[in-house]
Amino acid sequence: MYDKKILAAVSRRRKKWQEDLLAPALSKSPGRLQRFSTVSDVEIGAIYSPDLLSNLDYGEDLAFPGEYPYTRGVQPSMYRGRLWTMRQFAGYGTAEDTNARFKFLLAQGQTGLSTAFHFPTLMGYDSDSPRAKGEVGMCGVAVDSLKDMEILFDGIPLDKVTTSMTINGPAAMVFAMYLAVAEKQGVPFRKLGGTIQNDILKEYIAQHSWIFPPEPSMRIITDILAYCSDRVPKWNTISISGYHIREAGSTAVQELAFTLADGIAYVQAGVDAGIDVDRFAPRLSYFFNAHMDFFEEIAKYRAARRMWARIMRDRFHARDENSWKLRFHTQTAGCTLTAQQPLNNIARVALQALAGILGGTQSLHTNSMDETMALPTEQAAMVALRTQQIIAEESGAANTIDPLGGSFFVEQLTNQMEEQASEYIRKIDEMGGMVAAIKRGYPQREIADAAFHYQRLVDAGAKRIVGVNAYQIGEQQQIPLLKIDESVEKRQVARTQEVRRKRDRKRAQARIAALKEGSRTSNANLMPLLVEAAMEYVTLGEMCDALRETMGVYTDPAMF
Amino acid sequence: MATARGKAATTAAPGKPSRKIRILVGKPGLDGHDRGAKIIARALRDAGVEVIYTGLHQTPEMIVNAAAQEDVDGIGLSILSGAHNYLFPKVLDLLKEKKMGNVVVFGGGIIPDDDIPKLVKRGVDRVFTPGTAIQEIVDYVNGRIQPRR
Secondary structure (H helix, E strand, O other): OOOHHHHHHHHHHHHHHHHHHHHHHHHHOOOOOOOOEOOOOOEOOOOOOHHHHOOOOHHHHHOOOOOOOOOOOOOOOHHHHOOOEEEEEEOOOOHHHHHHHHHHHHHOOOOEEEEEEOHHHHOOOOOOOHHHOOOOOOOOEOOOOHHHHHHHOOOOOOOOOOEEEEOOOOHHHHHHHHHHHHHHHOOOHHHOOEEEOOOHHHHHHHHOOOOOOHHHHHHHHHHHHHHHHHHOOOEEOEEEEOHHHHHOOOOHHHHHHHHHHHHHHHHHHHHHOOOOHHHHHHHEEEEEEEOOOHHHHHHHHHHHHHHHHHHHHHHOOOOOHHHHOOOEEEEEOHHHOOOOOOOHHHHHHHHHHHHHHHOOOOEEEOOOOOOOOOOOOHHHHHHHHHHHHHHHHOOOOOOOOOOOOOOHHHHHHHHHHHHHHHHHHHHHHHHOOHHHHHHOOHHHHHHHHHHHHHHHHHHOOOOOOEOOOEOOOOOOOOOOOOOOOOHHHHHHHHHHHHHHHHOOHHHHHHHHHHHHHHHHOOOOOHHHHHHHHHHOOOOHHHHHHHHHHHHOOOOOOOOO | OOOEEEOOOOOOOOOOOOOOOEEEEEOEOOOOOOHHHHHHHHHHHHOOOEEEEOOOOEOHHHHHHHHHHHOOOEEEEEEOOOOHHHHHHHHHHHHHHOOOOOOEEEEEEOOOHHHHHHHHHHOOOEEEOOOOOHHHHHHHHHHHOOOOO
16 A cells, blocks of 8 residues: 555655664663553554555455445545435334333434344243243343234334344244234335344354254254345345454454354355345344444454455355445444443443444444443433434534544454454354354353453453442442333233134144144245235244244353 | 263361352342352352353243252342342242252342332342442352351
């Protein structure tokens, strides 16, 4: 990118500066820290200069937004054309409670929906299962049957608002219920836009909401890829997620590497199932964490785009440019928020959100200040949304594209991130790909090691967290918290049992039998069978139980 | 049930009971947040405690059965799903039923301050909140829990 002669001169000058200016200054007063490092504990130099970027080629490595390899952004106009989608993750109690929260958020200027399901739904149990006791509506919204889905999206036009659903083990079943609602609203499937997370590999690695073992789970995913490429072409079929890998304690490089390795496994599975790569790859999207180390995060997003473009073009020989583009959602890092002095979390979220935006995210969730204690109150959710709006409308951060492109520091970090993540991907390839690596416990152990290392740094005071191991105050700030009404479980259980009583029993049972039958042969696609079952009010737990019988279940290997 | 076990390499000092403290680290309920549980399990093991980790998605019955089988001195429960007001009391009741009321139950997770006194009154020995240093928990276990001979 720069003239070699100029770089050589800069390099000489840098050495002279180190000897003549920096060293004497440091000998007079030693540095603030022995070693400066990112939150991932990657060492950071005092200053960066162009001589460190001698191999960077503007056209090959950066280019302009909308141009391969998309380091500077996937769209030509980025936020000058349209702001990112402000998409707050929401869900609690019954479908009525969450429907009201959705409408509140839309009224406050939110531009997309994102649904949080309660744990029984995430694990494929109905609310009246003994496994659901105590958990109904606690950490998300209870969805057992089409009835709940109808209430959840009541008065929300599915052809106008895009909806993201964080659902993985039972992604196909919940998606089938969503499609059934669209059918009932009279919205053609081809008009539906939205996302199911549907990223089972990171469940085994980090988030742990699984049902079936890896192989049958991958079959369900390829069924979804094939079904959507035919019937729901605007739907994002997998949101390949680094978010939970990072929340489980990984470093930034691990988040990047394991997520892209998951992406590679899905593309390979699609190709192996005989689907043309360009028929499904443009509908894959990504989901990253926005952690506390500002520049490290920005470098991570830029490196992710560049790496994916190269992987899709050179490894999978995709020809459609849309297959090369890594589009991603960002959520600020829940694990960085503190129960101590919770108002400080507003500042943390603002910085993390800014990193996501400067990194070129397509959509963003900002966490609420009360996240370490409970689900957000309406007020906390509003402050979180307003934080995005302040960045969008007041800060000027959205005025130009990739404003940190060309920063010696950020470009160097981006290169480093790509190198180190590529090394991890090479190792995983050698193990036989991500499914094999997961079975060996490789990513799980790497993450647990990183989490333990970081906790030790915090406990030793080498990493300082305001309010936790620095600047503590004796008395805690009290903020109002959302309490889930204890009657939720009772009401939800009553509704689901009523659904079972009122539906046509014979038809429901026939659908369950057809689903089981379809799951026994690999040439049937499960999606149409699931949509038909959803239409007959077969519950989520019944669909999952049917498949547990034929596909088996996965249990935690319990490594620590 | 898949349980993992981590035995510390160190042996007990002379004069101390020869059996090490045995702790079951449990994840009751359906949430998948095991970062904290795994960190605590490792730290306790490194500190010389014998640790049995249940893995995720356990019912209270599974946890108490494992505790009985492994003859543990204490149970540490990590709950981040909001179901703590159901799960802690259920484990305590089952322990009583099995005449294991002497097993010390402690825990942590996403637990609002208001709920802590109620849980303590119900018999939870100690509830750790987010931001607790690992050493504090290790010291608590070593100070509070005695290995049975």
